[in-house]
Amino acid sequence: MTGVGLGDFVVDPLVAGLLATACGVGVALTAWRAGRWRAPRIALQFLAALALLAALSVRDAAAPSILVVATPGASAAAIEAAVAAKGRVTIVALPGALEAGRDDGGVRAIEQVPDLATALRRLQAEQLIVVGHGLRAHDRAAVGDRALAFVPAAVSNAPAILALEAPATVIAGAWWTLQGRVQGEGLAIVLRDPSGAQVARSSADSQGRFALQAVARAAGALDFQLQLRRGDEVLQSLPVPLRAEAGAPVRALLLAAAPSPELKYLRRWALDAGVPLEARIGLAPGLAQRRGDAALDAAQLAQLDLLIVDERSWPQLAALQPALREAVRDGLGLLVRVTGPVPATTAREWARWGLPVPTGAQPVAVEVAWGDVADGRAASMRDGAAPGLARADIFDSTLPRSLHAWPVVPSPGEAVLLADRAGRALATWHAFGRGRVGSLRLIDTHRLYTRGARERHATLWASAWRTLARARATPAPLLPQDAVTGERVVACGLATEAAITAPSGTVLALEIVDGCAAFWPREAGWHRIANQEGDTRFAVRDPARIESLRLQAQRVATQALVRLAPATPLIPGPAWTPRSIQPDRLRAFWLLLWLAAAALLWALERRA
């Protein structure tokens, strides 16, 4: 319905319907009653209705309109610069913006809006220019597919921790890694445990990245602290809340061709961790030492969570291959330990399983990169890390690093569980139906244990088992990760009834819709969600204490929206030249037309 020079129209069906009805009634009455000039009167009815419809439907903006959104940190100068773009520009300010610069005489009339969605509902903007520190999460959700430009506020140069990547859940007794990025020179980053003692200290590399590791000594809700220091002066102190969980038993069967210290310490770990590990360790041809009474058959495989095999005991499974495939497809985990050269037949079978085949006649010395073993997410997360945050390796000379592994031909599509410092994968896995198949080429992890790094040994094996073993835990509630006071948090995966207990003891019943519930925390600290499954806890932080992190995250997330938005040019040149007829004039034109038609109609009716 676009006419050149007559404006763009957006027809509201309701208005059109009403007008059509009125027009129909008018025409019918005219036709019914006797009188003169019937035909012109009927024609005039139509003309008046059409003119009125056009007057009501002329759209405001002939071209995409721009909304300049001032967010906290936006300076008057930045807004003026954004406004300097040609065309119709409306400026709105989100809460917290312009509070400092309000007395600045240069600032135009700026409307305060509670959030971006409100502004967009009221002002039909198609393009946004965000000025300041960026949009908060709920405002980012309102952007939709609108084109967005971001003019970030100037960042202060004061030393600060800009990004932090810490696991929300760690395994009690295992090492976990904390990574982040700082701004500033000559700074030290110190991790303090819940008792306030320093457990790790690091300095940032040339790009400001750092990584720290610590062991969670016990299961529970732990409050670590990260400090940014220069000398003895503490510049910043961030809370790092962690939930440490005790692991759960996994039913595993170990098949090995010969006893070795590796197996001895693997069994020791399994015993200490409370993991039932049945074993068949060959002593001589036809003679095996057994722990547990596992019979190797299809029924037993269906019961197991994890099967650990080495290349020499693989032929034992020859008759079981179809059953093993079936079991792995149904969720069984299979871990293949490479402890020596692989015979050709076994290598062919491994290739069918998608397992990498070892090469070479000798194990090679490798330097394990511990930064990646620390939590279950492992090195496969490397590319999924937050923008601007690369994984830093942990180098601590006291750590035993030098182990031995069989070199392998890497197979494509494998996720890396553990790598060495040169980037070679030492343990990998891939999905096989619903189960997972992994291979471990390290042959002497027991050296970790005997050199005193017992937790490293346990962390390595716990992480491998966790990745590979059958997934059989009921899904835990999906708890908010970065909850802060005063912002809406959502917990999902809840049962029919759940309540949240705040640190002060206030209990709040949750209204659950589709398994999810939202609430606004008021206090910082550990909140407890009581559910049918039991209690789980999540941390709520005081936004003031992690201000630098939040600002940086906002900036990064808003910048990401710029990339995500459609590639329409933000400030199109010709489309922005004012048209010959402005929407207001168009509306007036159509209204006058309607008035004339109506007046003529009235006059004719009087005479008729």
Add this chain to the structure above:
Amino acid sequence: MIAPLRRLQSAARRRRSAQVLAVGLPWAIAGFAAWRAFSPATAWVAAVALLSAIAWRIAAARRGIDQAWLVHRLDADDRALEDSADLLFADPATLPAVARLQRERVLRVLQGRATRELHEPWPRRRIAWACGAAILVLAALMAWPLASPRAPSPPPRALAAPAIPAAQALIAHLRVVPPPYTGLPARELQTLSARVEEGGTLEWSLRFVHAPQRARLVFVDGQRLELTATQGTWKASRTLARSTLYRVEVEGAAPLPATPSARLEVIPDRAPRLTVLQPERTLTVATEGLRQWAIVVEANDDYGLAGAQLDVMLAQGSGEQVTVTQRRLALAGQGDAKRRRYEHRVDLAALGFAAGDDVIAALQVRDNRTPEANLARSPSFILRWPPPAAQEGSGVEGLVQKAMPAYFRSQRQIIIDTEALIAQRQVLAADDFLAKSDTIGADQRLLRLRYGQFLGEESEVAGEAHADSPGAPPGDSTRELMAEAGHLHDLPEAATLLDPGTRALLREALAAMWEAERELRTGAPVAALPHERRALEFIKRAQQADRIYLARVGLDLPVLDAARRLTGERGVLAGRRDPAAPAPSARVPEAAWTALQAGALPDLAPLSAWAARLPDAAPDAMSEVAPDTLVATPDATTRAALDAATAPTSVATIGAMTDARAEAATASTIAATTDATTGVASPATVTAPVRDPLALLEAIDALQRDAQCVACRDALARALWPALTPPAAAPLPRAKPDAVGEAYLDALATPEQTP
């Protein structure tokens, strides 16, 4: 003539205004007061509304007094005007003649009356009503309980203040007298908390603001110390051996304000620290022409060193013919009391050192602590003159085993130690006696485990330590020795080398050792002695029953059971019990932590008992650890930690070398390996020492006094954290995928993965 009338009119207007004001104002005040009482924030709205209402009333009233009113009033007041007052305001020119005459008449009448008052009388009754009502409203408001704001009223306590005595307070005066041997002067403190040298005396002099009838010091372990008053000063004194917390309690006077307990921290007297400068290694291989062997040790102590003794042992002979001679020399040393350097050159020629002999030297240094000196022992250093290479006969290669000393005590030495301990029983404190007995028990355990290896029992003597850390190669011959010593037990055949008779003898010996160890561990060395002797006897018989040249005897294999052979039946064979046991879980601090995390109150009694046993942290405990130097400081902290951790290997390596060559020869010769899958002991868990045991005690104490205190629970959790032993990490289970997730995984499966 009109002007005076106008004046009358304005006077009447003023009066009317005053009347409205007089009636309205009391109502307005009452209304304002009531409004303000219930809604102070909007009181100004009420004020404006009421005032405008009055103003509007006044304006209306003034409008009512117009010309018509004036005419009416004039006519009504004076009959003489004959209802013609309105003529006064008319223009005379327009009036008819009669009316003009009448107007003049009225004017004359009016001029005859000198002054007139047209305004109305005060409405006394209505004013009285209004005032009365306003007073009633105000009175009601004052009596209204909610209405009056409480804040400005002065606190009532101020009035009652003289009745209650002021808060109790005390002036503390603490005198710390370090033990005399430290040579430190006494010092005066004005606080209740103090740091005291171990064994130092504390003298309290307290003065209370309100003199109590009785006062005492209550320590955190439940001990009480009554204070005695002399001239208003309450005094007590006590010698302090361990750090503790205490509170001052008074009777018969106002109690002291609740404050955290005062801390008394004990600075423990460290044992002397030894740094061995020479020799550089524990095992030195003697070369031809060596006349003297230098031993140089530097010792330092925090308060002063007392004496040093050098034990020199010469072990001669080989195999079972080893004779040991021991000498003890007192060394003087050079330097001051706190730091001394001991130097001694062992004259080898005078000792009679010859090829195949060992000289073993160890230094022990005491400090001047009283009543019991701290003793530090250096590791034992061995000087070995290797025997000439054995000529092995043909056909017996690999069967001749070199005899190597093992660095643990022999059964004979254990018996000697036990007898010495029994002799010392009268002079030793009960705790020390138990500790020493326990140490001998640990030695006994090591020996039992060593022999147990030959019978395929659980092995806890770590072979890994020497196998995996060769360090710098000290020399070719030494490295060979090391290599031989390190891997003897890796011979797989060794387990079958013993004939049944010897095995039975060794089993008897092990059983006796078990008994002996139990008695020793429970502090009953007298009861242990017979078992120890029995074990020695069995070992000696086993030694005599077995020879080194095993091949000449031949293997005595069991006769094959032809009926069972090649049937594959294993029915008779029973699986052995798995000797590996899981690590002990849930010690006292872990149990308390778990309870705290679950939001429950932990069991405080065992927790406080455990906390009270924690050793006092040395002030610079963490910085003293120097693993690379050959330093042995078996001071209280490390010894307790090691004992608690049952870490036999470290004790064994730190402990002195003994003359166990005879038994060790047997042990090493028949060294066997155990099944690699079974023989790992549960790890020695040496937890980091609790840095501040007092803070832990304080947190427990606070929670004992107020079980509901949330902050106290957090404080206790924080204090417990360093004492927790990390559990072995168990894998967290992955969440089962839902229907969509399973469908996704199925769809991802490659053709190779589908059936």
